Amino acid sequence: MELRSGLPLVGQQYAALLKKNAILTWRHKKSASLQLFSSLFFIFLIFCIEKAIQSRFSDTTSYKNVHDPKALVDHPIPPCEDKYFIHTPCYDFLWSGRDSASVSAIVAAIMRNNPGRPIPSDKVMSFGTPDEVDAWLESNPMRSPGALHFVERNSTVISYGIQTNSTAVGRRGTYEDPTFKFQIPLQIAAEREISRHLIGDSNFNWTMGFKEFAHPAIQTFSAVGSAGPTFFLAIAMFGFVFQISSLILEKELKLRQAMSLMGLYDSAYWLSWFTWEAFLTFLAALFSVLFGMMFQFNFFLNNSFSVLFLVFFLFQLNMLSFAFMISAFVSKSSSATTVGFSIFINGFLTQLVTLFGFPYDDNFSILYRVIWSLFPPNLLAKALDLLGSATATSEDEGISWRRRGECPSRESDCVITIDDIYKWLISTFFVWFLLAIYFDNIIPNSNGVRKPIFYFLSPSYWTGKDGNKVVEGGPCSCFKSIPPLSDSAPTDEDVLEEETVVKQQAANGDIDPHVAVQIRGLTKTYAGTNKISCCKCQRSSPYHAVKGVWVNFAKDQLFCLLGPNGAGKTTVINCLTGITPVTGGDALIYGYSVRTSSGMSSIRRMIGVCPQFDILWDELSGKEHLHLFASIKGLPPSTIKLVAEKSLAEVKLTAAASVRSGSYSGGMKRRLSVAIALIGDPKMVFLDEPTTGMDPITRRHVWDIIEAAKKGRAIVLTTHSMEEADILSDRIAIMAKGKLRCIGTSIRLKSRFGTGYIANVSFHNSSLGHTPNVHGDTPANGLHLELVKQFFKDRLDVDPKEENKSFLTFVIPHKKEELLTNFFAELQDRESEFCISDIQLGLATLEEVFLNIAKQAELESSAAERNLITLNLSSGSSIQIPKGARFVGIPGSESTEHPRGLMVEVYWEQDDTGSLCVSGHSPETDIPPNVQPTMNRNPSRRELRGGGPVGFVIDADQVIHGR
Numbered sequence: 004m005e006l007r008s009g010l011p012l013v014g015q016q017y018a019a020l021l022k023k024n025a026i027l028t029w030r031h032k033k034s035a036s037l038q039l040f041s042s043l044f045f046i047f048l049i050f051c052i053e054k055a056i057q058s059r060f061s062d063t064t065s066y067k068n069v070h071d072p073k074a075l076v077d078h079p080i081p082p083c084e085d086k087y088f089i090h091t092p093c094y095d096f097l098w099s100g101r102d103s104a105s106v107s108a109i110v111a112a113i114m115r116n117n118p119g120r121p122i123p124s125d126k127v128m129s130f131g132t133p134d135e136v137d138a139w140l141e142s143n144p145m146r147s148p149g150a151l152h153f154v155e156r157n158s159t160v161i162s163y164g165i166q167t168n169s170t171a172v173g174r175r176g177t178y179e180d181p182t183f184k185f186q187i188p189l190q191i192a193a194e195r196e197i198s199r200h201l202i203g204d205s206n207f208n209w210t211m212g213f214k215e216f217a218h219p220a221i222q223t224f225s226a227v228g229s230a231g232p233t234f235f236l237a238i239a240m241f242g243f244v245f246q247i248s249s250l251i252l253e254k255e256l257k258l259r260q261a262m263s264l265m266g267l268y269d270s271a272y273w274l275s276w277f278t279w280e281a282f283l284t285f286l287a288a289l290f291s292v293l294f295g296m297m298f299q300f301n302f303f304l305n306n307s308f309s310v311l312f313l314v315f316f317l318f319q320l321n322m323l324s325f326a327f328m329i330s331a332f333v334s335k336s337s338s339a340t341t342v343g344f345s346i347f348i349n350g351f352l353t354q355l356v357t358l359f360g361f362p363y364d365d366n367f368s369i370l371y372r373v374i375w376s377l378f379p380p381n382l383l384a385k386a387l388d389l390l391g392s393a394t395a396t397s398e399d400e401g402i403s404w405r406r407r408g409e410c411p412s413r414e415s416d417c418v419i420t421i422d423d424i425y426k427w428l429i430s431t432f433f434v435w436f437l438l439a440i441y442f443d444n445i446i447p448n449s450n451g452v453r454k455p456i457f458y459f460l461s462p463s464y465w466t467g468k469d470g471n472k473v474v475e476g477g478p479c480s481c482f483k484s485i486p487p488l489s490d491s492a493p494t495d496e497d498v499l500e501e502e503t504v505v506k507q508q509a510a511n512g513d514i515d516p517h518v519a520v521q522i523r524g525l526t527k528t529y530a531g532t533n534k535i536s537c538c539k540c541q542r543s544s545p546y547h548a549v550k551g552v553w554v555n556f557a558k559d560q561l562f563c564l565l566g567p568n569g570a571g572k573t574t575v576i577n578c579l580t581g582i583t584p585v586t587g588g589d590a591l592i593y594g595y596s597v598r599t600s601s602g603m604s605s606i607r608r609m610i611g612v613c614p615q616f617d618i619l620w621d622e623l624s625g626k627e628h629l630h631l632f633a634s635i636k637g638l639p640p641s642t643i644k645l646v647a648e649k650s651l652a653e654v655k656l657t658a659a660a661s662v663r664s665g666s667y668s669g670g671m672k673r674r675l676s677v678a679i680a681l682i683g684d685p686k687m688v689f690l691d692e693p694t695t696g697m698d699p700i701t702r703r704h705v706w707d708i709i710e711a712a713k714k715g716r717a718i719v720l721t722t723h724s725m726e727e728a729d730i731l732s733d734r735i736a737i738m739a740k741g742k743l744r745c746i747g748t749s750i751r752l753k754s755r756f757g758t759g760y761i762a763n764v765s766f767h768n769s770s771l772g773h774t775p776n777v778h779g780d781t782p783a784n785g786l787h788l789e790l791v792k793q794f795f796k797d798r799l800d801v802d803p804k805e806e807n808k809s810f811l812t813f814v815i816p817h818k819k820e821e822l823l824t825n826f827f828a829e830l831q832d833r834e835s836e837f838c839i840s841d842i843q844l845g846l847a848t849l850e851e852v853f854l855n856i857a858k859q860a861e862l863e864s865s866a867a868e869r870n871l872i873t874l875n876l877s878s879g880s881s882i883q884i885p886k887g888a889r890f891v892g893i894p895g896s897e898s899t900e901h902p903r904g905l906m907v908e909v910y911w912e913q914d915d916t917g918s919l920c921v922s923g924h925s926p927e928t929d930i931p932p933n934v935q936p937t938m939n940r941n942p943s944r945r946e947l948r949g950g951g952p953v954g955f956v957i958d959a960d961q962v963i964h965g966r
C-alpha cells in the first residue's frame with residue numbers, strides 16, 4: 004500500500020489529531036463545560052459585587068454625575084432607632100432650658116409638628132442646662148443622636164444650639180451622614196418653632212432646602228474594571244489547567260512518543276493542539292462578552308463588542324501559549340493543578356499591583372512596562388481598567404472600535420491604549436508559543452532525550468538533512484566523559500560466528516537481500532544522572548546497557564530476544580526505533596541507518612511498534628485508535644476504514660470496536676497494541692512482550708496473528724514466555740548484561756546449553772491396588788518405582804530429578820547420548836515388568852537454557868563486581884557464593900572422612916523481577932577427585948560479618964565428568 008508523505012501527510016495527521024482532540028473534549032464534557040461556561044458564574048459574582056457597591060454608594064453622590072441636584076426639604080426628625088449602632092431605649096433628641104416656659108412650649112411644638120411623625124414624650128428627655136446634658140451623654144453613650152440647647156434671652160430673643168454625634172459610621176457597606184440625617188432636621192424644627200413662638204402665629208411657615216453643587220462624578224468605580232481582572236483570570240485558568248494536563252498526559256503516558264514513532268510531524272502535533280484550543284478559547288471569549296451583556300453591565304453594553312471580544316480572546320490565547328510553554332517544564336500531569344494555582348496567585352498579585360498604577364504611568368521607565376507586559380494577566384488588568392473607566396458612569400460612552408487607539412478622557416497620564424494592549428498581546432503570544440516549541444525540543448523527554456540547545460542555529464535543521472540530531476541529559480548537565488567500553492570478543496562460538504559474518508558484510512558494504520536489520524556493534528551507554536549541589540556537580544556513574552551487539556535479523560522471520568530483566572532488550576528496540584540515540588555502532592533497517600535523521604524518518608515509515616506498556620488513550624475506542632494511527636502512518640484516507648475493521652477483526656476486537664479502551668481488560672489492550680503495531684503493513688515490527696497479561700486462549704490467538712504476520716516482514720519479539728519463544732521464533736538470541744550470550748534456533752540452543760535429555764516415565768495408577776486394570780496391566784507400587792530408579796542408575800548413572808508415586812523424571816547428560824538407543828529399547832521391552840504406562844524423551848526446555856545462560860552471566864558479573872550472596876547450608880553453617888554459581892566448594896570442610904572437602908550444587912530460580920535467587924541446594928557431597936584442589940583459606944572477619952566464608956566455584960564440566 005502506497006503511504007502518503009510530505010505536505011499531504013502533514014495535513015492528514017493534522018486533521019486526525021484535530022478529530023482526536025475534539026473527541027477527547029467531547030468525552031470530557033465536564034471540563035469542557037467549565038472551560039466554556041465558567042464565565043457565567045464569575046460574571047454573576049461580579050454582578051453581585053456591583054449590586055452591593057451600588058447599595059453602599061446609594062447615600063453618596065461622589066460616584067455619580069450630578070447635573071441637577073435635588074433640594075432636601077422638610078426633613079422630619081428621624082426616630083432615634085434609625086441611628087446606626089444606637090443603644091435602646093433611646094431618645095430622638097435631648098434638650099436643655101426646661102426652666103423657661105417659652106422653651107418648653109417650643110419643644111412641645113417641635114414634637115407635635117414633626118412632619119409625618121409626632122414625637123411621643125417618652126422619646127425626648129429634658130434638662131436644665133447644657134452641662135447636665137453633657138454629663139448625661141457621658142454616662143449614657145449612644146442613646147440619642149442629638150441635643151437642642153435653648154436660652155430665652157428676653158421676650159424677643161430665644162437663642163439655640165445643636166449638638167450631634169458627627170462621626171460618620173458605616174454599616175454593611177452603607178455610610179451614615181449625621182449632618183443630613185440628624186443635624187439639619189433638628190435645626191429646621193428648632194428655627195421653625197422659635198419663629199412661630201416669637202411671632203405668635205402657629206401657622207407661620209417657610210420652605211427651606213439644602214442642595215449640593217452640580218458636579219461630575221468625583222470618584223469612579225467599575226465592578227468589572229476593578230474585580231474583573233481576577234475573575235477573568237480565574238476563568239482563563241480552567242482552560243490553562245486542562246490544557247497543561249492534556250499536554251503533559253500525552254508526554255507522561257508516552258502517547259506522543261508512540262505517535263512520533265509512527266512518523267508524526269511535530270508541526271502537525273502543535274498545529275492541531277493550537278487550532279483546537281484556539282477554537283475553544285474563541286467560544287469562551289464570546290460567551291464571556293455575551294454573558295456580560297446579559298447582566299446589563301455598562302462595561303459590556305457601552306464598550307464596543309469587537310473591542311471587548313478581542314481583549315478576552317487575545318488574553319486567553321496568550322494564556323494558551325503560556326500553558327504550552329509551561330508544560331515543557333512539567334513532567335507529571337498531576338502537577339497541572341498546582342502549577343495552575345501558582346500562576347493564578349501570581350497573576351492575582353501582579354494584577355493588584357497593576358491596578359495600583361504600576362508600571363503603566365509616565366513615572367516608570369519603558370523597561371518596566373516591557374517586562375511587566377510579558378505576563379498576560381497584567382495586560383488583561385490594564386485593559387479592563389481602561390475599559391472600566393471608560394464606562395464608569397452611565398453617561399460614559401465607552402471605547403468604540405474606531406477610538407481603541409485613544410486614551411479614555413479620564414486618564415490624564417495614560418501611556419497605553421487598548422490598541423497598544425492588542426499589539427502587546429499578539430507579540431507575547433508569539434514569544435510564548437516560540438518558547439514553548441523551543442523548550443519542548445531542548446528539555447529532555449521521558450527517555451531523557453533532547454535536541455542541542457542551539458539546534459535551530461544549525462543549517463541542517465532547516466534543510467531537513469540530519470537536523471534531528473538528539474543528545475541525552477539535561478541542558479545544565481555537568482559534563483563528564485563516559486568511560487570507554489572494553490571490547491571483548493564473545494565467548495560463544497555461534498555469537499562469534501554471527502559477529503564475524505556481520506563484520507565481514509559491514510566491511511565489504513554488502514547488504515544481504517535476505518537481511519532486514521543489520522546491527523553493527525550497537526552500544527548504548529546511559530550517562531549517569533546529575534545532582535548539582537553547592538557548586539559541585541555529582542553524577543552517578545554511566546551504565547553500559549548494550550555492550551556491542553552484532554547480529555542480522557532476516558526477512559520473513561521472527562527473531563526472538565530473550566533475557567532476564569535489565570538485560571538490554573528494550574534498549575536495543577529503543578535504539579532501533581529511534582526512541583533513544585545509540586552511543587556507538589550502527590544499525591541498518593532495510594538499508595537505512597538509525598544514526599541519521601533522514602534514515603530514521605524513512606525507518607519510521609516502515610516500522611510498527613508494540614511497546615512494553617500499552618500506550619493508549621482511555622477515552623478513545625479501539626476503532627478510533629486505529630483510525631488515528633493509520634492516519635498518522637499515512638494510509639490513504641479511503642482505505643483507513645477498511646484497514647481498521649480488518650485489524651480489529653484479526654485481534655478479535657470487532658465487538659468492542661466502539662468501546663473506550665479505558666474499559667478494556669489488560670489482554671484486550673495488548674491485542675489493540677498489537678493491531679496498532681501491524682497497521683499500515685509495516686516491513687519491520689517490534690513486539691516488546693506483546694502477550695503480557697493475556698489468558699492462555701487469547702495468547703494462542705495472538706500467536707496465530709504473529710505467525711501469520713511473519714510473511715513479508717521481519718519481526719523482533721521480546722518475551723519472558725519461553726513457550727512463546729519456542730513456538731514463534733525462527734531464531735533466538737539470549738541477552739544478559741548487555742551482551743548476546745547465545746544465538747540460534749530453539750533446538751540448537753537446547754542441545755548446546757541444556758543439561759541434556761529429559762526422560763519422563765509414567766506408571767500405571769497404583770491407587771487401584773494390585774488388581775490388573777482394564778488393559779490387563781498390573782498397577783505400579785513403590786517397588787516398581789525403585790526398580791526403575793535402579794535401572795536408570797545402573798545403566799546411565801542418573802538419579803531422578805523429580806518423582807512422585809506415578810512418575811519419575813530423569814535428566815540425562817549429553818555425554819550418555821550413545822547409550823540411549825539401547826537403553827530405551829530395553830526399557831520399552833520391560834515396560835510391563837516395571838508397570839510403565841508411558842515413556843517420553845525430550846530435549847531440555849528453553850527455560851533451562853535461559854536459566855543456565857542467565858546464571859552464567861550473573862556469575863561473570865558477580866566475579867567482576869564481587870557480587871556475593873549468602874547460602875544457608877542445611878548443616879547450619881553459611882557461606883557466601885557468587886550469584887549464579889552452580890557447584891560450590893565449602894571452604895574448611897576437609898577432614899579425614901572427606902579429604903578433598905565438601906561441595907553443594909546450588910539450585911537457582913528467577914524471582915518476580917526476573918533476578919536469580921537461590922531455591923535450594925543439594926546435600927553436601929565429596930568434591931570429585933578430578934576437581935583441582937583449591938587452597939582454602941581461613942575466613943576473614945569481614946567475610947564472617949558478611950555471612951560466612953566465600954565458597955569457591957567448581958567448574959560444572961569437571962563435576963559432571965568426574966561422576
Ligand SMILES: Nc1ncnc2c1ncn2[C@@H]1O[C@H](COP(=O)(O)OP(=O)(O)OP(=O)(O)O)[C@@H](O)[C@H]1O
Pocket residue numbers: 450451529546548566567568569570571572573574575615
Ligand atoms: N533511561 C535510562 N537511564 C539509565 N539507565 C537505564 C535507562 N533505561 C534503561 N536503563 C537501564 O538499562 C538496563 C537495560 O534496560 P532494558 O529496559 O533495556 O532491559 P530489558 O532487557 O528490556 O528488561 P525488561 O525485561 O525488564 O524489560 C537496565 O539496567 C536499566 O535499568
